[in-house]
Amino acid sequence: MPIDFLIENLSKTPAILFFILGFVASLLNSDLKIPPAFSKFLSIYLLLSIGFHGGVELSKNHFSFHILFTFLAAILLSVIITLYVFLIAKQKNKKEDAIAIAASYGSVSVVTFIATLSYLKSLGEDFHGYMIAVMAVIELPAILMGVLLARKINKDSKNQKNKMPWLEVFSNSSIILIIGSLLIGWITSSAGEEALKPFTQDIFKGMLCLFLLEMGILVAERLSALTKAGFSLYSLAFILPIINASIGIFLSKLLELNKGDALIFTVLAASASYVAVPAAMRIAVPRANIGLSVSLSLGITFPFNIIFGIPLYFYLINLFWK
Amino acid sequence: MPIDFLIENLSKTPAILFFILGFVASLLNSDLKIPPAFSKFLSIYLLLSIGFHGGVELSKNHFSFHILFTFLAAILLSVIITLYVFLIAKQKNKKEDAIAIAASYGSVSVVTFIATLSYLKSLGEDFHGYMIAVMAVIELPAILMGVLLARKINKDSKNQKNKMPWLEVFSNSSIILIIGSLLIGWITSSAGEEALKPFTQDIFKGMLCLFLLEMGILVAERLSALTKAGFSLYSLAFILPIINASIGIFLSKLLELNKGDALIFTVLAASASYVAVPAAMRIAVPRANIGLSVSLSLGITFPFNIIFGIPLYFYLINLFWK
Amino acid sequence: MPIDFLIENLSKTPAILFFILGFVASLLNSDLKIPPAFSKFLSIYLLLSIGFHGGVELSKNHFSFHILFTFLAAILLSVIITLYVFLIAKQKNKKEDAIAIAASYGSVSVVTFIATLSYLKSLGEDFHGYMIAVMAVIELPAILMGVLLARKINKDSKNQKNKMPWLEVFSNSSIILIIGSLLIGWITSSAGEEALKPFTQDIFKGMLCLFLLEMGILVAERLSALTKAGFSLYSLAFILPIINASIGIFLSKLLELNKGDALIFTVLAASASYVAVPAAMRIAVPRANIGLSVSLSLGITFPFNIIFGIPLYFYLINLFWK
Amino acid sequence: MQAVKKLEIIVDSLRLKQVIRALEEGGIKGYTIIDDIRGKGERGIQDGGSFMEALENSYLITTCPPEALEQIIIKLRPLLEEGGGVCFVSDAMWLMD
Amino acid sequence: MQAVKKLEIIVDSLRLKQVIRALEEGGIKGYTIIDDIRGKGERGIQDGGSFMEALENSYLITTCPPEALEQIIIKLRPLLEEGGGVCFVSDAMWLMD
Amino acid sequence: MQAVKKLEIIVDSLRLKQVIRALEEGGIKGYTIIDDIRGKGERGIQDGGSFMEALENSYLITTCPPEALEQIIIKLRPLLEEGGGVCFVSDAMWLMD
Numbered sequence A, B, C: 001m002p003i004d005f006l007i008e009n010l011s012k013t014p015a016i017l018f019f020i021l022g023f024v025a026s027l028l029n030s031d032l033k034i035p036p037a038f039s040k041f042l043s044i045y046l047l048l049s050i051g052f053h054g055g056v057e058l059s060k061n062h063f064s065f066h067i068l069f070t071f072l073a074a075i076l077l078s079v080i081i082t083l084y085v086f087l088i089a090k091q092k093n094k095k096e097d098a099i100a101i102a103a104s105y106g107s108v109s110v111v112t113f114i115a116t117l118s119y120l121k122s123l124g125e126d127f128h129g130y131m132i133a134v135m136a137v138i139e140l141p142a143i144l145m146g147v148l149l150a151r152k153i154n155k156d157s158k159n160q161k162n163k164m165p166w167l168e169v170f171s172n173s174s175i176i177l178i179i180g181s182l183l184i185g186w187i188t189s190s191a192g193e194e195a196l197k198p199f200t201q202d203i204f205k206g207m208l209c210l211f212l213l214e215m216g217i218l219v220a221e222r223l224s225a226l227t228k229a230g231f232s233l234y235s236l237a238f239i240l241p242i243i244n245a246s247i248g249i250f251l252s253k254l255l256e257l258n259k260g261d262a263l264i265f266t267v268l269a270a271s272a273s274y275v276a277v278p279a280a281m282r283i284a285v286p287r288a289n290i291g292l293s294v295s296l297s298l299g300i301t302f303p304f305n306i307i308f309g310i311p312l313y314f315y316l317i318n319l320f321w322k
Numbered sequence D, E, F: 001m002q003a004v005k006k007l008e009i010i011v012d013s014l015r016l017k018q019v020i021r022a023l024e025e026g027g028i029k030g031y032t033i034i035d036d037i038r039g040k041g042e043r044g045i046q047d048g049g050s051f052m053e054a055l056e057n058s059y060l061i062t063t064c065p066p067e068a069l070e071q072i073i074i075k076l077r078p079l080l081e082e083g084g085g086v087c088f089v090s091d092a093m094w095l096m097d
């Protein structure tokens, strides 16, 4: 039963408990706060470590069509989600806001992804290293879709005074960092891995605790900002991860992924970006209310996934993979 | 003889030498400074690590009445110190300032506490893990006493326009962090300990060096700010740790603590807070000159304890425990 | 052939690839940036770690006249470089700017030095620990020469209204930190080394990667700022490291250093300071355009050295030491 | 462009939330905050290396229509009287309208 | 001392480069930037713990001769209209001349 | 409220101590400092990723009674002439009195 998974998940992973600590602290109106410069550093650290790790793993796998198909399926998934979420979200929101929301759900939350990996590790469940590389590239198609949608809207409204700053949209710091680190991990391979292990792996869990502490604080702040949004938006942020996870599980089954990879693939679908995509959309769709999309993806979908979603999706995968 | 203890203490612990380096740098008018965002992070790191460690240790000890008595004695000690220091300090200071000073001495300096633990470890002297938990809760009674004294003063002067913001006073970031981490350590126990060891333990001493470097700089700044305060205040900051240490040693003997625990208990008494309590008093007694209490506790009592106090108290304990 | 050295150098050291990543990100107009507070911390960390390491190594070497001669030769080298560069640079620049440039090339780049050590380690090549101490003291003579030149200029122009703030010039944070850490390493020796190893050594390479990422960004920014300077300045920043390296190799041969020590000595000569010396010159020669000297030393000489210079110099040393 | 009154407020970081509450009661809708700054005033030097929050200041900038100023000051003044801090008021023009 | 117009501009950090470009086109030679600040405005709260760059503001201060102001505003206004942000203009004296 | 002169000074961080000394000699009792900021001026771009202190600015805000301004400027001007940096003076009202 998922409830056991849940309790296991909580009582063994300090990171999630620190998330809850941050959340509670914020509700208690505490002044607890990771200094901004440091939370930005933590975010750089996590992206660099996970990207580098993915690159090293990728360098150890021989190319196979199975890997290629997994990449293509992930890209397709991202495109589909972005499009259908846009169609739903534009019903009750400004088109610009709908784009920001859609691209966010089409992309992935790196921290949710990391939580998934450590969940799998704690269960001793296998997964392939190249799934990290899949995650690293999955940010791009959603952003691309967002930009294309934005251009379409502008054309429709003949509101095309400024050219799209393509370069700035895609040279977003998170994207450069994760893809660059992936390449560096791929080039330096095991030599690099050995050199950086104490930094990128040994202290990783501790750094993650601090980052999740800050995330807990920010989620609580986002939630209280949400109170002004409508009910339909709230529910969207609960429903989308469930629908997207279902699509993810279905595709994983088709691709014949093993259980670990399937959970990762599912979480790619179910999670939503609140860093890279909002930053890209801030430039591509300046009139959008970015705060709104962040409130949904960070305020609701993120805690839902790391606390309930991951154990739930894995429970389902265990059912179907029998 | 204590002088040997002292030299041992200095030549083996880089952390204290970095404290002296920071102090000297500041006297030389150097621009050396840990960036504020980073020193705040260091402080978060230390609180998290020590709290977590205390929780893990607590989870390994079975409950016993001896442990309970030690907790109660520590709370009593804190209340007594706060009250008697208030009575002394209010002779020559504004009542608000006396409250801030009293609560500070009733509480504990986390860094002095950490220095004590590493002093004991370097001597190979045993102590119980739950003493860390004792330290973590000892911040609360002094703050509570401070708030009660503040209310009394306000009632006396009929100056009660604003309600006491209880929640904000106690949801101070240091308190939330140390008690939260204690709980998380207690819940996740050895599983958590293993996961976080490289972060919370292995690099701990290095992080402490950096923090003490910054402390050295701040102590020098505080000392030069002190020059304007009167002589009676200076001497108070030297005398209080000695009196309080004596009470601490006496109580430790009564409680039949072992030598290591006795030193820890004594340092709880002898040290004074310059983080959590001043932050709480800033809200509870807004009219107080917080800088004054910090100058005493950080500028004089802190360096006195970490350089002379700890070896001295342990010398005395060794005498009495024979 | 040096080209093999070069490729080896690149494909095995993640740090240099991160430097390139930062550089490319900046050219792509990315918003990637290490938060300032954190890059200052990284710089403190590197200075502390390398100084401490040098002190520990020094404590393990017995005093010998050979060591003394190496120190003296390094000081002489620094004085000579500062003087001759001043004579060249003042031809086409303001005298104040010439001083800043000269002192910068007379001193050393700590990060280039660190890159040299890890280059030697990756080749399994021996070197003596006291060379780190040589580097740590080499900042001083160049600054002293800079100050003396500044006084001479002021006397010539009778522009001596303000006294030279000697203390502030030499109590510069980088100098205090590296020399202080050197002393602490020397005092605490192997006890200290063991205590701090996880912090100052294990995670060192990872921290270096982050710092070089930031350096890559800053180099790209400096290069684009350079476009306004003249051609003769550009070429100076390429030619000086080559001339100085030649002097360094020549002196190393005279001193009969082993190959590893010779490369280190050569890099001391060939590299230029962009942290400690500019900060000291900012105070000693306030009218100088410090940005200009930093653009040369950081924008050109630094990347030249860490990518081409180090393997090239070592190739030459290998030729001559046969 | 539109004439506004610009308020610059410097207070203990720990009391910033109370100041924001007071401003919002006074009708303020927008503001900008610079955290973690230091200074010197009647209550001495505020510079806590930032880990001593009690010795840290925050800087808040806001604007209001000239006619709204009085109401805001009524809310703000008692807070600064009780816990220290300063406020400067000056004239400015607001670009967007 | 010399009379100048002082401009204070608060925009999304991600759009700061565009603002600087516009100011330089308008003839601005000097400016000062404070990064990584937070605030509240028409588009809600901007406070991203700083790792969410999309929710971070920057504060830019610059000055210009009074007669140059109009030209600069022409360049600046469309940017703020499109992507949010505020600008206050006030009078000041420039010490050095 | 009370009329004051507001001074905003932007200088190299490394020279801030000298500026504070000059201001205090001129009679200043209170000020606020924002560290570690960047900018552009006559001496080019100041942006050292903050570990190059020589390329870092600080921002100091202070106020004085209008009649004290001249004395302060006499102390301040030579410093800025020698080592760069800017100072703006404007009118403001001080809330507390």
Ligand SMILES: Nc1ncnc2c1ncn2[C@@H]1O[C@H](COP(=O)(O)O)[C@@H](O)[C@H]1O
Binding pocket: D010, D011, D038, D039, D040, D041, D042, D043, D044, D045, D046, D057, D083, D084, D085, D086, F029, F030, F031, F032, F033, F061, F062, F063, F064
């Ligand atoms: N004259 C002033 N100019 C600028 N800032 C000031 C001034 N006086 C006080 N401050 C700031 O306000 C804070 C609180 O002031 P106070 O309550 O007077 O101690 C100080 O720490 C300074 O940051």
Ligand SMILES: Nc1ncnc2c1ncn2[C@@H]1O[C@H](COP(=O)(O)O)[C@@H](O)[C@H]1O
Binding pocket: D029, D030, D031, D032, D033, D061, D062, D063, D064, E010, E011, E038, E039, E040, E041, E042, E043, E044, E045, E046, E057, E083, E084, E085, E086
């Ligand atoms: N009245 C105001 N006073 C000071 N800052 C403001 C004001 N209104 C908006 N801001 C700042 O400008 C940013 C963008 O404003 P907006 O585009 O209205 O959301 C906000 O996040 C605030 O930092």
Ligand SMILES: Nc1ncnc2c1ncn2[C@@H]1O[C@H](COP(=O)(O)O)[C@@H](O)[C@H]1O
Binding pocket: E029, E030, E031, E032, E033, E061, E062, E063, E064, F010, F011, F038, F039, F040, F041, F042, F043, F044, F045, F046, F057, F083, F084, F085, F086
């Ligand atoms: N017009 C200006 N407006 C605002 N800040 C300026 C201006 N000119 C210079 N600054 C600031 O003052 C610093 C020193 O200027 P300078 O001495 O002219 O190089 C620059 O780095 C900027 O931060």
Ligand code: NA
Binding pocket: A081, A104, A105, A106, A107, A108, A244, A267, A268, A269, A270, A271, A272, A273
């Ligand atoms: Na997704």
Ligand code: NA
Binding pocket: B081, B104, B105, B106, B107, B108, B244, B267, B268, B269, B270, B271, B272
């Ligand atoms: Na105490």
Ligand code: NA
Binding pocket: C081, C104, C105, C106, C107, C108, C244, C267, C268, C269, C270, C271, C272, C273
């Ligand atoms: Na050199």
